[in-house]
Amino acid sequence: MNFTFLIKILLIPLLILLIAVFIIAPSNSKNESFAYITNQGEDTVSVVSLNDLIVQKKIAVGDSPLGIAIIDSKELAIIGNVDSQNLSIIDLKINEVIETIQIGTAPLGLTPDPSGEKVFITSWFKNQILVLSTKNFSVSKAFNVGVTPSGIAFNKKYNFIIITSRDANLVEIYNATDYSLHKKIKVGSHPYGISTSDKFIYVANVYDDTISIINLKNWEQKVIKVGLRPYNIISYKDKAYVTNAQGDNVSVINLHTFKEIKKINTGETPENISVDKLHGNLIVSNWGSDSITIIDIKTHKPVKQIKTGLQSRAFGQFIYTK
Amino acid sequence: MKKLTLFITAILFSVSVFAHGPTPQKVQESVTVNVSIDKAWALVKDFGAINKWHPAVKDIKIEKRGEDTYRILTLESGDKLEEKFRSIDEDLKKIKWEITKGNVPFSDFNTYIIVSKGANANESIIQWTARFYRTYKLNPPIPEGQDDATAKAAVQGIVDNGIAGLKKTLESK
Numbered sequence: 001m002n003f004t005f006l007i008k009i010l011l012i013p014l015l016i017l018l019i020a021v022f023i024i025a026p027s028n029s030k031n032e033s034f035a036y037i038t039n040q041g042e043d044t045v046s047v048v049s050l051n052d053l054i055v056q057k058k059i060a061v062g063d064s065p066l067g068i069a070i071i072d073s074k075e076l077a078i079i080g081n082v083d084s085q086n087l088s089i090i091d092l093k094i095n096e097v098i099e100t101i102q103i104g105t106a107p108l109g110l111t112p113d114p115s116g117e118k119v120f121i122t123s124w125f126k127n128q129i130l131v132l133s134t135k136n137f138s139v140s141k142a143f144n145v146g147v148t149p150s151g152i153a154f155n156k157k158y159n160f161i162i163i164t165s166r167d168a169n170l171v172e173i174y175n176a177t178d179y180s181l182h183k184k185i186k187v188g189s190h191p192y193g194i195s196t197s198d199k200f201i202y203v204a205n206v207y208d209d210t211i212s213i214i215n216l217k218n219w220e221q222k223v224i225k226v227g228l229r230p231y232n233i234i235s236y237k238d239k240a241y242v243t244n245a246q247g248d249n250v251s252v253i254n255l256h257t258f259k260e261i262k263k264i265n266t267g268e269t270p271e272n273i274s275v276d277k278l279h280g281n282l283i284v285s286n287w288g289s290d291s292i293t294i295i296d297i298k299t300h301k302p303v304k305q306i307k308t309g310l311q312s313r314a315f316g317q318f319i320y321t322k
Numbered sequence: 323m324k325k326l327t328l329f330i331t332a333i334l335f336s337v338s339v340f341a342h343g344p345t346p347q348k349v350q351e352s353v354t355v356n357v358s359i360d361k362a363w364a365l366v367k368d369f370g371a372i373n374k375w376h377p378a379v380k381d382i383k384i385e386k387r388g389e390d391t392y393r394i395l396t397l398e399s400g401d402k403l404e405e406k407f408r409s410i411d412e413d414l415k416k417i418k419w420e421i422t423k424g425n426v427p428f429s430d431f432n433t434y435i436i437v438s439k440g441a442n443a444n445e446s447i448i449q450w451t452a453r454f455y456r457t458y459k460l461n462p463p464i465p466e467g468q469d470d471a472t473a474k475a476a477v478q479g480i481v482d483n484g485i486a487g488l489k490k491t492l493e494s495k
Contacts, residue, residue: 041348064345082345105461125461228408246408246418246432268434269453287346288451311348
């Protein structure tokens with residue numbers, strides 16, 4: 001038996017095994033995902049297992065819960081309760097409310113910063129952004145913004161907090177370090193849901209039945225016709241997905257051609273949308289049919305509808321993967 | 323003077339229709355009707371026929387404005403209500419419309435009716451869902467008569483009377 005033969009039969013399989021372990025290991029570290037759905041009509045949050053496609057638990061929160069922020073690094077969900085004007089903090093390890101924080105205003109949109117140390121909250125009535133510290137769960141700062149601040153997003157690349165000022169038809173961009181105003185951009189009528197990527201800002205213009213896609217480099221704005229009453233918008237890879245609340249569908253936008261390529265049927269009055277990356281699905285909350293719709297990202301077909309609770313909304317990124 | 327008051331009310335209302343607070347309200351009711359799904363759907367989908375089945379509607383006028391279809395309802399109370407047709411889905415047997423003008427204690431009223439199969443061929447289920455907001459948009463305290471409860475009671479009345487009227491009309495034919 002010569003030495004090269006030994007290498008072939010022993011070392012090569014070992015090398016293959018090592019490579020396989022390195023490829024598989026990272027994807028094995030996260031193997032379960034959940035949707036946390038605020039049910040505004042019954043003051044609860046449904047915990048939906050996206051592995052088993054069942055509602056695992058309902059958690060009682062404050063009055064009329066709407067917005068949500070998931071903080072992966074701290075295993076927390078922050079729920080904004082509009083009518084009781086407080087926040088419910090859910091520990092995602094035990095799925096229980098561990099704190100309730102009064103904020104003295106109706107919380108609308110919530111988004112964490114990349115570190116998970118802060119959550120930014122649009123204060124509908126006070127026309128402010130509140131800064132919640134996740135260390136001690138207190139509002140450490142509030143700064144003034146435009147009227148009826150609604151959707152909110154954090155851009156990591158540019159360190160921006162971006163909001164829609166609904167009744168002013170504006171998008172406002174703030175520096176996330178000193179909270180100074182960076183820019184205001186006129187968009188369509190009644191902008192509500194907003195999200196961002198490294199390249200763009202995506203906005204749903206509810207009354208125009210359009211979306212605006214704003215280029216972060218040169219502020220060029222593309223306006224694209226979608227379905228009836230677009231409510232929220234997200235992007236994933238080279239597509240954007242828009243919930244059309246009165247059209248009962250989701251528009252799929254190609255981000256190379258900036259054209260709508262498909263409409264996918266959902267339940268009644270779809271409002272919010274997040275990506276379940278683990279299973280390659282889009283999850284849509286349906287206010288009208290008290291449910292979520294699961295859509296296969298590859299085929300763009302609805303796979304299943306799951307009953308959640310009365311008036312399911314979940315305004316924000318609502319998927320937790322562990 | 324009365325005309326002027328009406329005009330002012332109309333202006334105020336048409337503004338309030340397009341602004342609202344953050345909590346939409348929902349009323350959803352259904353009724354089983356002893357007629358076939360096709361018969362029930364034929365009446366429900368006729369946007370110009372609500373005066374035939376809704377007890378609060380006295381008269382109706384259809385208006386085309388460009389691509390859009392509106393109906394102007396004269397109510398038993400004498401008030402006028404303007405509604406805009408949104409869509410019909412023949413597969414789901416669903417009709418959608420919205421209120422665009424009217425002196426009502428709620429705002430942003432979007433609604434749909436779905437007709438589905440009942441337990442047998444001569445039975446169908448009619449479900450009416452409405453989404454709307456209260457009229458007061460600012461921070462609490464909320465003035466009496468402009469709150470969620472007032473808005474909900476008014477819409478509940480419209481929907482309850484409507485589905486009872488649909489059942490009565492369909493089954494008397």
